[in-house]
Amino acid sequence: MGLFVTVKLNPERCQDGCQACLDVCPVNIFKLEGGKVKVVAENEDECTFCELCLERCKNKSVEIIKNY
Amino acid sequence: MAVLIDDRTRILVQGITGREAATFTKDMMDYGSKVVAGVTPGKQGQTVHGIPVFDTVKEAVEKQKANAAVVSVPPAFAKDAVMEAADCGLSPIACLTERIPKRDVIEMVAYADLKGVKIIGPNSPGVISPAKRSKLGFLGGNNPERAFRPGHIGVISRSGGMCTEVANLVSNAGMGISTAIGMGGDSVVGSTYLDLFPLFEQDPETHAMVLFCEPGGTKEDVLAEWIPGHFTKPVVAFFGGKFVDNMPGMRFGHASVIVRPGSGATRDKTRLFQQAGVKVVEVYSDIPKALKELLREKEKAAGRKIAVPRKKAAPAKRAVKKIGKNRKSKKGGKKQ
Amino acid sequence: MRLYEYEGKILAQKVGIPIPAGKMVDSPEAAREVARDLKGEVVIKAQILLGGRGKAGGVKFARDPEEAERLTREMLAGKIRDRKVEKVLVEKKLEIIEEMYLGITIDEIKKRMILLAGRTGGVEVEAIAQKPGAGFARFHVDPFIGVPGFRAKELAKHLGAADKGLGALSNIVSRLYGLTQKFDASVAEINPLVKTKNGSYLAADCRVEIDDDALFRQKELESFGIFPREERGREPTELERKGAEIDRVDHRGVAGRVVEFEGDTGLIIGGGGASLTVFDAILKYGGKPANYCEIGGNPTVKKVQLLTELILSKPGVKRLAVITNVLSNTRVDLVARGVIKGMLNRGIDPKKFPVVFRVPGAWEDEGFKILNKYGIKYFERAHTMDEAAKYVVEMGKS
Ligand code: SF4
Ligand code: SF4
Numbered sequence: 001m002g003l004f005v006t007v008k009l010n011p012e013r014c015q016d017g018c019q020a021c022l023d024v025c026p027v028n029i030f031k032l033e034g035g036k037v038k039v040v041a042e043n044e045d046e047c048t049f050c051e052l053c054l055e056r057c058k059n060k061s062v063e064i065i066k067n068y
Numbered sequence: 069m070a071v072l073i074d075d076r077t078r079i080l081v082q083g084i085t086g087r088e089a090a091t092f093t094k095d096m097m098d099y100g101s102k103v104v105a106g107v108t109p110g111k112q113g114q115t116v117h118g119i120p121v122f123d124t125v126k127e128a129v130e131k132q133k134a135n136a137a138v139v140s141v142p143p144a145f146a147k148d149a150v151m152e153a154a155d156c157g158l159s160p161i162a163c164l165t166e167r168i169p170k171r172d173v174i175e176m177v178a179y180a181d182l183k184g185v186k187i188i189g190p191n192s193p194g195v196i197s198p199a200k201r202s203k204l205g206f207l208g209g210n211n212p213e214r215a216f217r218p219g220h221i222g223v224i225s226r227s228g229g230m231c232t233e234v235a236n237l238v239s240n241a242g243m244g245i246s247t248a249i250g251m252g253g254d255s256v257v258g259s260t261y262l263d264l265f266p267l268f269e270q271d272p273e274t275h276a277m278v279l280f281c282e283p284g285g286t287k288e289d290v291l292a293e294w295i296p297g298h299f300t301k302p303v304v305a306f307f308g309g310k311f312v313d314n315m316p317g318m319r320f321g322h323a324s325v326i327v328r329p330g331s332g333a334t335r336d337k338t339r340l341f342q343q344a345g346v347k348v349v350e351v352y353s354d355i356p357k358a359l360k361e362l363l364r365e366k367e368k369a370a371g372r373k374i375a376v377p378r379k380k381a382a383p384a385k386r387a388v389k390k391i392g393k394n395r396k397s398k399k400g401g402k403k404q
Numbered sequence: 405m406r407l408y409e410y411e412g413k414i415l416a417q418k419v420g421i422p423i424p425a426g427k428m429v430d431s432p433e434a435a436r437e438v439a440r441d442l443k444g445e446v447v448i449k450a451q452i453l454l455g456g457r458g459k460a461g462g463v464k465f466a467r468d469p470e471e472a473e474r475l476t477r478e479m480l481a482g483k484i485r486d487r488k489v490e491k492v493l494v495e496k497k498l499e500i501i502e503e504m505y506l507g508i509t510i511d512e513i514k515k516r517m518i519l520l521a522g523r524t525g526g527v528e529v530e531a532i533a534q535k536p537g538a539g540f541a542r543f544h545v546d547p548f549i550g551v552p553g554f555r556a557k558e559l560a561k562h563l564g565a566a567d568k569g570l571g572a573l574s575n576i577v578s579r580l581y582g583l584t585q586k587f588d589a590s591v592a593e594i595n596p597l598v599k600t601k602n603g604s605y606l607a608a609d610c611r612v613e614i615d616d617d618a619l620f621r622q623k624e625l626e627s628f629g630i631f632p633r634e635e636r637g638r639e640p641t642e643l644e645r646k647g648a649e650i651d652r653v654d655h656r657g658v659a660g661r662v663v664e665f666e667g668d669t670g671l672i673i674g675g676g677g678a679s680l681t682v683f684d685a686i687l688k689y690g691g692k693p694a695n696y697c698e699i700g701g702n703p704t705v706k707k708v709q710l711l712t713e714l715i716l717s718k719p720g721v722k723r724l725a726v727i728t729n730v731l732s733n734t735r736v737d738l739v740a741r742g743v744i745k746g747m748l749n750r751g752i753d754p755k756k757f758p759v760v761f762r763v764p765g766a767w768e769d770e771g772f773k774i775l776n777k778y779g780i781k782y783f784e785r786a787h788t789m790d791e792a793a794k795y796v797v798e799m800g801k802s
Pocket of ligand 2: 016021056057058
């Protein structure tokens with residue numbers, strides 16, 4: 001969880017690990033770890049709310065939460 | 069009327085497929101500027117925001133009748149891009165690219181001179197004429213209305229950011245901008261104050277000028293020399309970076325901001341400006357106040373002047389008839 | 405990038421301008437060797453990137469190799485004009501009968517290179533380039549024509565050359581311009597250009613500045629041992645070095661160009677012109693800036709955070725001003741995030757520490773929300789940078 005932004009992946013929904021979010025995020029918030037897509041915690045606060053990940057994720061697995 | 073660009077300006081964007089160019093092209097279009105073509109070699113046939121892309125400027129001009137250019141290409145290609153636009157007679161050419169080798173800048177400027185066209189920049193944010201909703205480049209971003217209200221103040225700035233800041237200040241004070249020009253922060257730019265001031269002098273929409281100046285170089289010095297006898301409108305100037313005077317040899321901000329022994333200090337430039345009748349304000353927030361004062365003075369003076377020439381008008385005509393006896397006939401005129 | 409004398413002379417030699425016999429060395433022993441090879445009297449010249457070296461004791465004559473060694477040892481141990489001397493140039497002493505000036509620089513008004521030739525040495529090219537007089541012949545070079553032979557001859561004549569000397573000196577004039585073109589030099593100056601007893605012309609000193617923006621295509625310089633380096637009026641401080649590193653973290657946006665000052669007001673300011681303006685304003689209202697810097701072009705949160713931490717790490721910084729001009733693209737909320745994270749990481753409570761924001765840009769409503777949450781005073785775009793500067797100075801006082 002970042003100080004200003006929390007990016008969450010719903011592990012039940014994100015099953016195929018299609019990496020669409022990882023490809024599209026301009027500020028490297030997603031990473032591949034052990035074949036699964038994970039959130040890079042230290043980058044969460046770089047999120048620009050561009051919503052590209054939300055648009056691309058066909059499983060509606062990504063959630064962006066503002067902490068202010 | 070405005071300076072350099074207006075609603076007849078048909079804009080070509082060189083490097084239109086680049087990320088930044090695509091963004092400011094959209095901003096220019098949203099503002100209402102007539103972007104008619106783009107050029108990126110090898111990408112003819114594509115479109116960017118519906119604007120057709122061509123391989124060469126020549127084709128773009130033939131097909132789309134462009135008459136001005138914005139150049140936003142990598143530094144190594146900038147000279148050729150500007151020369152290509154100059155070759156086709158486009159003017160002005162706003163060169164936004166930063167960090168172009170000086171040898172290239174000197175060549176492209178010489179070529180533009182040869183072709184009789186004007187280059188603004190390099191390292192310029194562009195040009196904007198608010199009344200005609202015409203802008204070249206990224207000046208004002210996606211919301212130019214906010215800082216650049218239509219009006220009668222001309223702006224020339226060595227800094228892109230301060231061009232917007234100063235315009236914003238002037239607009240907030242209830243005045244507006246005729247044309248604002250980001251001259252470019254490099255030591256060699258296509259158009260210096262000296263190239264631009266005559267245009268503002270002739271522009272009836274411009275009633276006064278504001279300059280954002282910086283330490284370094286001699287551009288302000290030669291302007292100060294030129295103004296008396298050539299420029300009749302009030303000029304307010306502000307210098308950012310007065311502290312640099314005390315740090316010779318150190319570079320701050322723009323490539324041209326460096327004070328050398330015997331040249332470039334704002335203290336000397338300020339003195340020269342003042343001698344030329346330019347009002348130099350110490351904090352930039354005072355720009356609107358200074359403008360208003362000078363404009364009011366000018367109006368008063370104009371009020372008197374208008375009365376005087378009317379009486380003088382008749383003898384002046386006679387003087388023309390008697391060529392070579394100007395003085396005599398003028399004297400005669402006074403007696404009447 | 406200003407070159408050392410010995411580097412300038414390498415380039416001069418490459419284009420065929422005669423230079424005195426000699427060699428750059430970095431140890432007293434090597435100086436002795438060179439002096440021995442050169443035979444006879446030599447001159448030891450400290451290699452620093454500043455003028456006025458002669459008067460400051462940076463040029464000394466040695467009669468024999470032992471003296472050359474001793475003088476070199478002294479020079480390398482000391483400072484000249486406050487610069488550490490790391491290298492010296494050992495050259496054969498010349499029998500000079502005449503000293504002249506030849507220089508090329510850029511005339512930013514005419515937008516061309518200007519050639520200057522004068523029969524007196526000892527002035528800096530920038531000082532004379534723009535001012536007529538003092539017996540200097542000047543010639544603006546058309547970049548498409550270059551320096552025609554006849555023009556070089558005229559300038560050589562102006563310098564007093566005659567007989568066989570005319571051809572030799574004309575060549576030096578043409579070649580110096582050639583040097584600027586071949587190596588993208590924005591300044592090339594031979595000062596003094598000397599005539600020796602046997603009638604030959606030599607570049608006794610040589611000052612060259614390479615255009616930083618052209619270094620990408622001047623890779624050849626590296627094969628002469630001339631490598632790109634950062635240039636300042638003085639050695640960078642620790643803080644400045646760290647600032648440069650932060651800017652290199654990634655290429656997105658600018659958050660760096662830090663210059664350290666002795667003050668208590670930390671500045672996070674931008675862009676170029678605005679940084680200059682804000683710095684002046686802080687001084688005017690009686691504040692003491694701890695640093696200069698520039699941010700802009702949408703730097704990442706991380707970069708802003710690191711810059712904030714760096715500035716707050718400077719001992720004695722009592723307040724912080726985050727001030728920019730009206731920005732079109734830079735995101736206010738991202739800058740706010742970075743600054744707040746930086747403060748918290750230094751264990752500073754933004755609610756208690758004097759800090760002011762004036763960053764009118766994109767997404768400002770989001771930015772204001774963040775600033776409100778952390779109790780940070782901010783100014784909207786209707787308020788000038790001057791107001792914000794004044795506020796922060798007074799804030800720290802009470
Ligand atoms: S909203 Fe944009 S920046 Fe944020 S995580 Fe998604 S893709 Fe990345
Ligand atoms: S786009 Fe959605 S489904 Fe695909 S990896 Fe990202 S979160 Fe998982």
